[in-house]
Amino acid sequence: MPVLHQMQMSGNCYKVRLTAKQVGVPLVLRDYPVLGIETRKPEFLARNPNGRVPLLEWEDGRTLAESGAIIWHLAEGSALAPADSWSRAEALSWMFFEQYSHEPYVAVARFWLAYAPKAELEKKRHLIPEWHAKGNAALAVMDGRLRDRDWFAGDRYSIADIALFAYTHCADEGGFDIASFPAVARWIARVREQPRHIPLSESR
Template sequence: MYKVYGDVISGNCYKVKLALHLLDKPYEWLPIDILKGETQSEEFLAKNPNGKIPVLELEDGTTLWESNAILNYLADGSDLLLSEPRLRTQVLQWQFFEQYSHEPYVAVARFIKLYQGMPAERQEEFELCQVRGHKAFKVMEQQLKRTPYLVGDQYSIADIALYAYTHVADEGGFDISGYPAINEWLARVASHPRHVTMRG
């Protein structure tokens, strides 16, 4: 059985949890408290020398880290990872977009507000995250006006990657009511029969 080291309200950890549920793969969840420095312990650093969650531990004791890399591993050979080379590359395209143009702003704003309680010294950074987060949402909105999922007609790990922080964007101070295609997509993703909520 897989072991997942993570924080239940972390979007990056939720990606792994959601994928495991969609793929109907059993796992054990091992909670890690990042605010208490548990990712910096000697034991944890032996699993991920980068000191971050999530970490997926395989049955042989080896570990994988970086949420989107874990998604690719779990989804390999399934319907969640498209096999046609051009479409598979588009999945990667959206995963890179999530890590460079979405997560650094949407997730960071949420961390500042939800985890840290909006400290005054991070207010300026929070405001910048709002601007750049909305830029990312506009890119997603354009695509989702054209296709039901981020890569055409099929739900994939590209959707999992971007759903994770988008569906809780309000916890980072974002109002996404002005993005109708994104909101329809959020409902579409959540309607999957094996969907599981972040805190569920």
């Protein structure tokens, strides 16, 4: 079975666990501490020189980094893959949006406000207004997209929804108010109703 090198509370790692569950690929989980430096040590850097999780490692030693690439690969040929060329383009557009305009604010605010040691948060406190402004801007873009459609790419639930769900559904931990984005709130409920859905904290 492939090994997922991961941190349990990381939304990027949750994307991989949720996709693997929904496409039926069993994973072995190897956990790293959220606050440790394990992923900067030589043993890990030999697997991913960029020093980050998630990292998926196959039995033959091949490794794949970056949550978006991993879930794309796991989903290929499944119902979670966008069905046609335009839907693939839309899915990738939203997945890149998530990594560039959403995760650096929504996920980063969650990490520092909910998981980092309080003393460390103090050093970052001046950044909170920017995280919230840019994170709320990203949530507003999502809300606009969902106002007249159920899913981000094409006309069905796909890895684009998983990519955006991972840090959006727990954005309250970063001080965001999802109730201000009613179309996003309804979409979160729809994602949770999908077959074989697993929540972030319980998904092993």
